[in-house]
Amino acid sequence: MKLKNSATITLIDDDLDLLDLLSSFFKQRGYKVFAFGNAEEALIEIENKRVEPDVVISDLKLPVMSGMDFIRRIRRSNSSLPIILMTSEGSVETAVEAIEAGAYDFVLKPLHIPQLLISVQRALFLNEVQQENTNLKSLFQEDLLGLKGVIGKSQGFKKALELAKRVSSSQANVLISGESGSGKEVIARAVHELGDKRDGPFIAINCSAIPENLLGSELFGHAKGAFTGAHDKKVGLFEEANKGTLFLDEIGDLTLPLQAKLLRVLQERKVKRIGENQYRDITARIICATHKDLRKEVAEGRFREDLFFRLNVIPIYMPPLRERRDDILPLSEYFLKKFAVMNNVNVKGFNKDAIQKLEAHEWKGNVRELENAIERAVVLTTSEFIQAEDLPTEDAYPSTGGETPQENKIGVSFEYEKPVTLDELSKKYIQYIFDKNDGAKEQTAKDLGIDRKTLYRKLKEMNLN
Numbered sequence: 001m002k003l004k005n006s007a008t009i010t011l012i013d014d015d016l017d018l019l020d021l022l023s024s025f026f027k028q029r030g031y032k033v034f035a036f037g038n039a040e041e042a043l044i045e046i047e048n049k050r051v052e053p054d055v056v057i058s059d060l061k062l063p064v065m066s067g068m069d070f071i072r073r074i075r076r077s078n079s080s081l082p083i084i085l086m087t088s089e090g091s092v093e094t095a096v097e098a099i100e101a102g103a104y105d106f107v108l109k110p111l112h113i114p115q116l117l118i119s120v121q122r123a124l125f126l127n128e129v130q131q132e133n134t135n136l137k138s139l140f141q142e143d144l145l146g147l148k149g150v151i152g153k154s155q156g157f158k159k160a161l162e163l164a165k166r167v168s169s170s171q172a173n174v175l176i177s178g179e180s181g182s183g184k185e186v187i188a189r190a191v192h193e194l195g196d197k198r199d200g201p202f203i204a205i206n207c208s209a210i211p212e213n214l215l216g217s218e219l220f221g222h223a224k225g226a227f228t229g230a231h232d233k234k235v236g237l238f239e240e241a242n243k244g245t246l247f248l249d250e251i252g253d254l255t256l257p258l259q260a261k262l263l264r265v266l267q268e269r270k271v272k273r274i275g276e277n278q279y280r281d282i283t284a285r286i287i288c289a290t291h292k293d294l295r296k297e298v299a300e301g302r303f304r305e306d307l308f309f310r311l312n313v314i315p316i317y318m319p320p321l322r323e324r325r326d327d328i329l330p331l332s333e334y335f336l337k338k339f340a341v342m343n344n345v346n347v348k349g350f351n352k353d354a355i356q357k358l359e360a361h362e363w364k365g366n367v368r369e370l371e372n373a374i375e376r377a378v379v380l381t382t383s384e385f386i387q388a389e390d391l392p393t394e395d396a397y398p399s400t401g402g403e404t405p406q407e408n409k410i411g412v413s414f415e416y417e418k419p420v421t422l423d424e425l426s427k428k429y430i431q432y433i434f435d436k437n438d439g440a441k442e443q444t445a446k447d448l449g450i451d452r453k454t455l456y457r458k459l460k461e462m463n464l465n
């Protein structure tokens, strides 16, 4: 851990010569200094956050508001700001009392300035350790309803989570709807964690990500030799999830024959592996999710009405992030702490402009886009507080807002009218994989065989922040 000498110090003393002397001493050492001749003024500036000190050095005996009263007032709203008192020999007893009231340390006057410097450095060091502990604690502490890492305080989010809690103790079928990246899987996990299946497995499968011909055997399993290539028997996910939960994401993309089979499983609570005649009991809870409007799919003949009614016993709707803006900051802070710890970097928060930008952004890719944006900012920022420039501009992220991503048409071709440089070709390829992965940077880096930092750098060069 490095000691901060870029820290901010607030000095309070009615002895203006001493105030000048200390100001220049600390400024010369790289500290930012705010000096006040009385405690009232300092208090107002601190309470209004116009001055945000990392440490305060104050005389104990001051006119009007004493150093002691200053400590008591500060402690009402800030329990951890270190305050070092300067006191004359005669008032050591009061200084001890001040320590009891929450002062960090005291130094005797006439001052031995190197000793004061050591006290300041120690206070900053402890502050930093404490801050990291609090960060870690609040990051890993039990969150809403005792669920780890589930963040949100908007009405829309709380309503969804409350429904998840209520339904968790029943066996009713749950259909979660909401745009891509809005947190449908988070809600499905909440139902699992809060219910009596929590000790069993939670298995998630994205029905649109698996080719149609493989999805059946993934879900239902198959017997050895059931079809060409079935060299061995396979247990399907319905069985694997027994005693736990099977989460079927993008259920709206199931083909009609698979919809019929799913309906049968839900009605009979039994499955038959492909190529077998034997039925096996299913004990898994089944939760489905979709970004599509299933009523419309039913009306247009692409989704079975009977299956829709069976699934939709308890509908839970997760609103898009832009409709629950109260969640943006808590989520941003959570992701910042998470990625700062993961990447071992000293990033502490967001500056005012960054907060404004976060709150104003449309977040078409919802929480997933926000999470990616914060991860990137934490990795790339050069300061302790994320700046507005570290965050993506509005249309930097391809919208996945509720629709299946467009098939990328770039492809790789060597038939260019004029030669294309290797660098251009590599950028086109990065763009292709990035779009294919729906803007998911971790997967893109993995597919390209490069580390995340390199990917971030490339995306920045390509204005795909």
Ligand SMILES: Nc1ncnc2c1ncn2[C@@H]1O[C@H](COP(=O)(O)OP(=O)(O)OP(=O)(O)O)[C@@H](O)[C@H]1O
Pocket: 149, 150, 151, 152, 178, 179, 180, 181, 182, 183, 184, 185, 186, 187, 249, 291, 331, 367, 368, 371
């Ligand atoms: N309330 C939340 N608290 C913490 N993290 C969240 C929250 N909501 C979403 N996330 C995070 O955002 C990302 C996207 O969430 P999730 O996978 O649940 O969305 P989804 O709606 O299921 O997306 P898709 O439909 O594309 O599968 C995940 O990394 C998830 O952990």
